[in-house]
Amino acid sequence: MDAASSLKFMDRGERLMRRGTARAFIGAGMVVMALALGACGGGGGGGGFAFPFPTGGGAGTQPAPGGSDGGGGGTGTAPVPKGTVTLDVQSGTGASTGSLTAVEIGRVSAVVKDAAGAPVRGAVVRFTETGGSLLNLPAAAGTALTDDGGRASAELRAALPTGLGATVITATTSVGGTSVSAQKAVTITAAPAASGLSPQQAVTTIVLLDVNPPDRLIASKGVAVDGRSDTATLRFRLMDRNNTPVKGALLNFSVDSADVTLNVSGGTSGDDGVVTTSVSAGTKAAAAVVKAALDGSSLAVQADPLTVTADAARLARVDAAAAVLNLNARAGGSRSTVTVAMADANGNPLPDGVPVTFTADFLAVGGASRGNCVISGGRCSVDLVVQAPSPADERFIRVVASSRLGTGAVISKAAQFSYNDPMQLGLYAGPTTADGRSLSELTISAAQCNAAQAFVLYAGTPAAFPAPAGTTVAVRPPDANLATVLDSPSVIADMADVPRTRTRLDLRLTPTGRACQVGYVQVLEARFTTLAPDGFTYTVPINVRTVP
Template identity: 35%
Template sequence: MRFLQIVGAGVCALLITACGGGGGNPGSSGGNGSQPAGTLNLQVVSGVAGTQTFSITASEKTAKAKIVLKDKGGAPVKNTIVTFSETGGGLLKFSPDSKTALTNTNGEAEIDIEPVSTTSIGATSVSATAQVSSEAVTGVQNLAVTSAVVIGVNPQLVASALNFISVDPSDKSIVIAGSGGNGRSESAILRFRVVDKDGNPVKDVLVDFAAVPTTAVTLNVPSAKSNADGIVATSVSSKSTPTAVIIRATVNSRDIVSQSDQLTVTTGVAVPRGFDLSASKFNLNNDISGDNSIIRIGIIDANGNPVSDGVPVIATVDFGRVGTSGRGGCTTVNGLCTVEYQVQNPRPTDGQAVNVTVSTQVGNGVQISDTIRLSSTSVGNVDFYDATGAAVSTIALTASDLDPKCKATLRGQIGTPAGMPAPVGTNVELKSSSDIVVSSVTSGNPTLDSRSLTRTPVTLQFELKDAVVSGRATIDFKFTAGTTVGSNVKTITFPACTPV
C-alpha cells in the first residue's frame, strides 16, 4: 500500500502566509513564536500494501486518507473528531458523506476517498482538521489524480461491465475468404468498452475473446487491453464457408461477459456454373440503328448466394456496340448488373450471329466468361419457306389438301435465306390477287422472339371461294417491322372446290 504523507510543519514551509509569514509553528492556530497545540500527520493510503503516494488514478477504489494526531508533547490525541475536505478541483468524493472520523487511542483516524469518476483527472488538495486544546490543527497535501493505472492497483477489479460498441464493416457482413476486393472485406473489427460501476471507461483491463461457433472464423486477436477510453478491440477473418458468428468478450478472471451482434460470413467468389446471361430481346432489326437489347448478368458463388457488390464485369461484341463510353461493362449490385447492346455498324451479314461476350475475374486469377448470341437481320431478307426449310416459289394446293369447307392449312417457316429469324415483332400479312383465294396467318404472327437463332414456324390458311374451276393466283407476302417493309410474291395454284 502506498501512502500520501502530509506533515503540518512541511505544509507551513509550503504555505507561508497560512502560518503567519514563516515565523509561526506548524500545527498551531497562530504565529508570533507561540508553540503549536499539536501536530497532525496526514497520509493517503492506496492499495493493499499501504504504499505512500502523491497521486492516485481516476479508477482508484482503495484509497484512504489517514491521520495521526498528537499533542504538543507528542502524545496521541484520542476521541477527537477529524474533518476531511478537498480544497481544490472537485475531483474527489469521501465516505462517509459526513467527511468525519474519530481518532482512536493511538490518535489515528481514516476515511475512504476516491475520484468522482474515471474522467476526474487533474490536481487537487486533501486536508484534515482537528481541535487540540481548543486550537485547530490542520494538515494539507497536494494530490494528483491521473488516468494511468499505478502499480498496486488491479484494473481488472475496477471493471464492472463490458459493452459492445460497434463492428466494422457497419453492415455486419464479411465475404468468404478469397473473395475480397474493393468494398468487400474478408475481416471485421469488433469493439467493446470496459466501464466501472458508474459507467465510466476503465483503462488497461485485459479482455479475452472467443468466436461462437469456434470454427466459424479465424480469431486474430484472442485477448487485448482496453485503452484510455475503455475501448478494447479484436478482429476476425473469414474462412471458406458461409455462416453466422457471434464474438464473446470476457473480462479476464472476472465473471463479466458481453457479446457482439451477429456477424455474417457470406458471398464468395463467382463460379462458372453461377454465371448467367439473358437478353430482353434476341432478334434485332438490322435496318434500325439503335435497336437495342438489355443484357442481364447474374453472378452467384458456389453456395448460390449473390456475389458481393462491386464485382466488375466486362462486355465485348463483334458487331454493333455494347456498354457505355464510361464503362464497357458494369459492376454488380446484389449479384446483378446490365449492359445495353445496340445495332450499328459494323453489322452482321445474313447468317452471322451477334456474339456478346461477358467476363469477370475471380480472386485466384481465373477468368469466368460466357457468350450470349443475338441475331440482327433485315426485313428485306425475310421470306417464306416450307416446313423442310426449302425455298418456295409456287404453292400448289391439291384436292387432298382441302377440307369439306374448301380450306387448306400450310405449315412453313419465316426467316432469312441463311436460316436466321426475322426481327422480333415482324408482322406477316398475306394478300391474294384473286377473290377466289382468301389467305391468312393463323400462328407465328407477329414473329416471336426466340433465343434459338432459327427461322420462326408459321401456319398459313387458304380458303377457296366459288372455285368452280381450277386456277392460279398470286400471294403477296408482306413483312413489316416498324417502318421497314419487305415483300415477296408467290404463285398459288388451286383445284376446283365446292364447299359441302
C-alpha cells in the first residue's frame, strides 16, 4: 500500500472510530435517560417508551407502551378507596371452602364495608359467575341486601350433578357511588357414591339454615307492631358425611318456654334436606330456645334464643309529659312537645313500632303527616300547637294518648294544659279564685319610713291560672322615693299541679323622702313579659298609698 492509500485508509478508520464513539455516546445517553425515566416513574400511566437494550444474548426491549396501569408511578394522587367487599364460600356445614360437590348446597356471602371500615347496611350485592356456567345463581338468588353487619348471602349449588370443573364467583356492589367487587375461585367436584344407608342413618349433621325474623325478635301476641310478627320461622338442613342434603329423614322439634307455642313438632326433609318449623309468642315477654333432634338418634342442634317483646296484653305503666304545660294564648304557632312512655306490667318498655294515638279537645295535636306517633325506645312524641279552636273561660286543654292492648282493651293517659292570656294577668291577695278581685292598691306606713315593708302577692288570671310558663316579672317604682325589691324568682315557672294556682311574688317596698308623707300616692308598675319569639309585655298598675 502506497503512502497516499495508507493515509486514505487511516483517515477513513479515524472517521469510523469517531462515528462509532458518537453512536456509543448517544446509546449510553439513551440508556441513562431510560433509567432516569424508570426511576422517577415516567413510564407509569400506560404511556411508556421502548428502547433497545444490549443484553447477554443480544438486543432486548422494554415492555411495550400501555402495558402498565401506572401503579405507584409518577407524582399523581392515588384514588381514595370508597369501600371494600370480602367474598367467601361456605360448605353445607357453614365452613369456609373452595370446593363443593355436585350435589352439595352451600352458601356464598359477602361483607361490605365503607372507607372507614364500618359495615354498610342495605347495600344490594350481586353474585355472578364469571368463569363458566357450573353454578346455579338465578336472578332471584343472585342478589341480596346486606344486614346490620354488612353481610349479604345467597344459596349456592352446582347447576348440574354432572357439571364438574373450576369457576369464579364475583360479588359486586356500590359503596358511596363507587362500584367495588371481589372474586373467589370454586371447584365443583364429583358427588360421592351413595352410602346405601337409610335416610335416618345417613344423617350426620344438622345445620340451622336461617331464622325469620333474622334478629330473632318477635312481638307478643296481639301487639299491633308495623312489620313485626308474633311468629318466627326456623329452617334446618339434614346432611350426610359428604355434606350432601339427605331427603326423607325425620326431624323433631321442641321449645323450652311455656310462654311460646311450638306450631310444628316435626317434619321430614325434602329434596334439599330442609325441615321447617315455627313458633308463636304468647302475651308475656319471654326468651325461648328451639331445639331440633334427629328422630331415634342423639344428634341434635339448638338455635340461639328467640326474644318475645314486652307483655303488651298487661300494659300497666303509661306516662305522659310535656315540655310546657302553661301555654301563651297570644303566641299563635308556639308549641309544646307531648311525650308518652309505655311499659308492660314487668317494667319492660313496649317494642318499637307500637302506634300511639293522640287527641286534643282544643288547639292542634300532631302534624299533617304524624297526628299519631310510633313507639321507639319505649316512647314517642307529638307537638301541641297553639291555634284555633281555643278554649273559653280559661278551661283546661286535655290531651289524651292511647294505645290498644293485646286483649283488645285501650289504655290511655291524659295531660292537662292551661291556656293563659297575658292581658288577663293581675296581682291578687291569694292563690285561688276565693281571693276575690285583683289588687289595685297597696298601703305603706309612714311610721316605718326608710324601712323595708314586705308584701305577699300572687300573679295570675281571674280563674287562678298562672302566667304562661317562662314569663318574666319586673316591678318598677315611679321615682327614687320608693325602693322596690322582688325577693321571689323573676321568672314564672311551669306548673303541673291540678288545679292550677297563681304564682307567689314576695315584694319589699322601702319609702324615703316624699313617699313617707301621709296621703302621698304613687303608681307602681308590675310588668309581665312572655317568652320570645312573641315577647308580649303587659303592665299592671298598682297605687301605693302612704298611711300613718
